[in-house]
Amino acid sequence: MAETTNNIRLLRAEKNMTQEELAERVGVTRQTIIAIEKSKYVPSLELAFKLCKVFNKKIEEVFHYSF
């Protein structure tokens, strides 16, 4: 089964950023960040790019898609 995973929790820890701060930076609720980190929710392309911009990473460095 196809699955989308991400390194957001790791990248956030590297930047010493809380879920609340990240949520505020990208304009979503903290619940959404929690769901994305747990790979329970796959963000829209727009939100994915916003998250990548915060961490200054390419999209493939943040999100992984396995077939």
Place this chain on the structure above:
Amino acid sequence: MSYKAFKIARILIAAFIAAIISISITIENAYLAITAVVVGTAAMLLVKRNVKALLVDEMVKTISGKSALVAYTVSVIALAATSLSLVFANLSNRESQAYNLGIALSYAVMIEMLIYSAAYYFYNKKYGRDDE
């Protein structure tokens, strides 16, 4: 106002509306119920305006969309089944209340499906139109 305070205010407003509507039913006063709904809605709008925290984002919208689809599907199937049973069970007595209720429910289902179709057409046109 924080999100936590907003949640408490929302519960209090809902409790206020429920209490006033209960009283209005008891004393058989429709105007009181209408006033309670209007005041409650106005209070809810005021409270929402003062919330600094973000209330709706894309995940909330996705969840709302999925919930709405489930609610639509369940209500249409349940109402259609109920209306068909009422109509066919009372075909011999077309003046009965049950038969008329079945007819009314059929119209309700039809209106619900029409609204869904109109909304689907609108959003399909908005997002699915091929401009090339």
